[in-house]
Amino acid sequence: MEQPVIQTSGLSIGYAGKSGKRKALHEELYLTLFPGETTCLLGLNGAGKSTLLRTLCGFQPPVKGGIRLMGKPLEAYSQAERSLLTGVVLTEKTNAGGITVYELVSLGRHPHTGFFGRLKKHDREVIENSLEAVGMVHKSDSYVSELSDGERQKAMIAKTLAQECPIILLDEPTAFLDITGRIETMILLRKLATEQQKSILLSTHDIDQAIRMGDRLWLLEKGSPMVCGTPEDLILKGVFETFFGKEQMVFEPLSGRLNVKTARTPIGLEGEPLTSHWVGNALIRNGWQAAETGPPPCINCISKDRIILKLPGGRQKETSSVEELLVEMKTLRPVQT
Amino acid sequence: MKLSFFSALLVLLFMLSLAYGAVPIPVESVLDILLGREAERMSWQHIVLQSRLPQSVTAVLAGASLAVSGLLLQTLFRNPLAGPSILGISDGANLGVAAVMLCLGGLPGRLAEGLVSGYPAIILSAFAGACAMLGLILYFSSKVRNNVMLLIIGIMIGYLASSVISILNFYASADKVHTYVMWGMGSFSGVSSEQLPLFTVCTLAGLAAALLLIKPLNALLLGELYAANLGVPIRRTRMYILLCTGLLTAITTAFCGPVSFIGLAVPHIARLSLGSSNHKTLLPLTLLAGSCTALLCTILSAPPGMDLILPLNAVTPLIGAPVILYVIVNRKTIQYFN
Numbered sequence: 022m023e024q025p026v027i028q029t030s031g032l033s034i035g036y037a038g039k040s041g042k043r044k045a046l047h048e049e050l051y052l053t054l055f056p057g058e059t060t061c062l063l064g065l066n067g068a069g070k071s072t073l074l075r076t077l078c079g080f081q082p083p084v085k086g087g088i089r090l091m092g093k094p095l096e097a098y099s100q101a102e103r104s105l106l107t108g109v110v111l112t113e114k115t116n117a118g119g120i121t122v123y124e125l126v127s128l129g130r131h132p133h134t135g136f137f138g139r140l141k142k143h144d145r146e147v148i149e150n151s152l153e154a155v156g157m158v159h160k161s162d163s164y165v166s167e168l169s170d171g172e173r174q175k176a177m178i179a180k181t182l183a184q185e186c187p188i189i190l191l192d193e194p195t196a197f198l199d200i201t202g203r204i205e206t207m208i209l210l211r212k213l214a215t216e217q218q219k220s221i222l223l224s225t226h227d228i229d230q231a232i233r234m235g236d237r238l239w240l241l242e243k244g245s246p247m248v249c250g251t252p253e254d255l256i257l258k259g260v261f262e263t264f265f266g267k268e269q270m271v272f273e274p275l276s277g278r279l280n281v282k283t284a285r286t287p288i289g290l291e292g293e294p295l296t297s298h299w300v301g302n303a304l305i306r307n308g309w310q311a312a313e314t315g316p317p318p319c320i321n322c323i324s325k326d327r328i329i330l331k332l333p334g335g336r337q338k339e340t341s342s343v344e345e346l347l348v349e350m351k352t353l354r355p356v357q358t
Numbered sequence: 359m360k361l362s363f364f365s366a367l368l369v370l371l372f373m374l375s376l377a378y379g380a381v382p383i384p385v386e387s388v389l390d391i392l393l394g395r396e397a398e399r400m401s402w403q404h405i406v407l408q409s410r411l412p413q414s415v416t417a418v419l420a421g422a423s424l425a426v427s428g429l430l431l432q433t434l435f436r437n438p439l440a441g442p443s444i445l446g447i448s449d450g451a452n453l454g455v456a457a458v459m460l461c462l463g464g465l466p467g468r469l470a471e472g473l474v475s476g477y478p479a480i481i482l483s484a485f486a487g488a489c490a491m492l493g494l495i496l497y498f499s500s501k502v503r504n505n506v507m508l509l510i511i512g513i514m515i516g517y518l519a520s521s522v523i524s525i526l527n528f529y530a531s532a533d534k535v536h537t538y539v540m541w542g543m544g545s546f547s548g549v550s551s552e553q554l555p556l557f558t559v560c561t562l563a564g565l566a567a568a569l570l571l572i573k574p575l576n577a578l579l580l581g582e583l584y585a586a587n588l589g590v591p592i593r594r595t596r597m598y599i600l601l602c603t604g605l606l607t608a609i610t611t612a613f614c615g616p617v618s619f620i621g622l623a624v625p626h627i628a629r630l631s632l633g634s635s636n637h638k639t640l641l642p643l644t645l646l647a648g649s650c651t652a653l654l655c656t657i658l659s660a661p662p663g664m665d666l667i668l669p670l671n672a673v674t675p676l677i678g679a680p681v682i683l684y685v686i687v688n689r690k691t692i693q694y695f696n
Contacts, residue, residue: 080587104588108587
């Protein structure tokens with residue numbers, strides 16, 4: 022396996038508490054970040070996601086233990102040298118509304134330019150390539166204030182690309198984005214990881230996206246040891262259930278989704294795959310649980326407009342939509358607790 | 359483009375400020391006097407060289423200094439309503455000057471006469487006062503992250519300084535109070551030809567230092583964490599910016615009194631006319647616009663047809679306050695606010 026770009030050993034992260042004593046949030050972290058991989062950091066609010074990211078960025082010192090960056094201890098680098106290795110996208114509000122996207126991305130050249138920050142030909146090429154990589158060339162001359170949230174995030178990512186560092190750390194890059202913005206950003210980050218061999222670490226609340234797009238997940242929870250691994254392995258090992266299976270919530274390993282925990286009555290479901298998948302979805306919402314087909318009541322999905330509900334006593338109702346089916350099922354049993 | 363416009367405006371206003379005043383002098387004669395040729399009347403030569411030229415040069419330098427320190431503070435505190443007078447820095451300088459003028463006797467007094475009519479003491483005390491205020495603001499800025507709160511803290515500290523000044527005023531003799539009050543009205547005519555070189559050197563040094571900060575200032579547009587990630591040493595840069603602001607504000611305040619609104623409003627005039635927050639062009643433009651505004655205020659302080667000179671601080675709000683009101687009302691559509 023390739024050499025990790027970030028490696029921590031026995032790392033404790035935390036913040037300065039009262040009377041100057043440093044309080045550790047998490048202890049004994051052994052983490053590795055590899056080039057060409059997208060790693061998603063998942064955890065509820067207050068789990069310490071931002072603290073971990075800030076510590077890895079060097080914004081705040083670790084409570085204990087060490088971080089190795091490209092094989093060398095983090096402290097061995099000067100601030101200027103670090104700025105050539107790690108680029109960040111933060112949740113911090115910027116005052117950059119009055120500069121153009123091009124100027125914003127050119128700020129990423131800061132570690133490379135001289136005292137007065139003059140851009141040379143090579144710098145301009147890097148800036149243009151960065152804009153190209155995130156698909157924002159057409160917006161180069163727009164003011165940052167004119168961008169949508171998603172475009173703003175892309176511009177910030179282009180800034181880290183212009184910085185030309187192998188590691189990109191992002192603090193909830195998709196938090197304020199709409200659904201298309203979220204997907205676009207995640208696809209972009211994956212593309213950068215695979216095509217430019219960047220090592221990408223992002224914190225997120227979006228379990229769905231993380232499972233789909235992350236090469237590796239880091240699960241962080243207050244008061245319990247951190248768990249790392251490939252998303253599928255973590256699901257199969259049942260780690261998600263313990264992490265997110267809180268009082269009212271349950272993680273469903275089959276769909277990879279969190280759901281509200283309720284008592285469900287099983288009901289047989291069979292038929293055309295797409296229709297039965299979505300009928301199953303509607304059943305879950307209404308207090309049922311799709312199961313192997315058996316004695317009535319059970320449902321047979323012939324096609325999307327022929328769904329047959331078999332009732333006890335040999336009766337059966339044919340419905341032409343999920344909505345109708347649900348109406349019929351209400352007579353069968355009162356739903357929802 | 360915008361730079362050359364403001365440069366041309368600066369030259370125009372400069373000539374106008376020399377020609378215009380209680381005694382109008384034709385522009386040709388002003389040019390003659392400046393070029394060392396004989397003027398029509400000897401008195402004109404005296405007025406231009408001894409009175410108006412130092413005043414105009416002072417206005418150019420002081421306006422630039424105040425505007426640039428306003429811009430630096432607005433970028434550093436990431437608050438477009440920051441400025442030397444709002445953050446209590448001018449008040450600090452005031453307090454220093456008040457302490458010297460009212461307690462030690464500043465301008466008059468035999469002891470003070472030896473020190474070039476007390477000016478070094480006043481400058482030093484203004485600088486010390488401004489730096490003390492900056493230090494306080496800096497201390498609070500590490501405690502209080504919220505910029506509006508920080509601004510209010512600045513205003514509160516300013517009130518505290520004013521209250522100490524009131525106490526000093528109360529116990530000082532009438533003539534000292536009068537000197538202090540006159541100084542407090544602000545004026546670009548207080549710098550004599552003898553003091554001008556010192557004033558020029560100090561302000562130019564401060565302005566040059568500000569020009570060297572352009573790169574980190576641009577990085578600070580993204581906020582301190584982003585700037586740190588781009589390799590900007592935050593603590594040191596903050597320090598440089600505040601020292602630079604302190605020097606510029608203190609020097610101007612010591613020589614010209616606490617001049618209001620130029621530091622607050624001119625950066626907005628510059629940003630609005632330039633349409634960019636990029637300090638590479640914004641800083642030079644702010645500098646020029648500051649000089650222009652100061653000259654304009656000087657010209658306006660001698661209203662035509664009236665034989666009187668208005669205090670400078672009666673004129674600066676006429677230009678400054680509408681700009682700030684405009685900016686606040688239109689903040690939703692102004693790019694640099696979003």
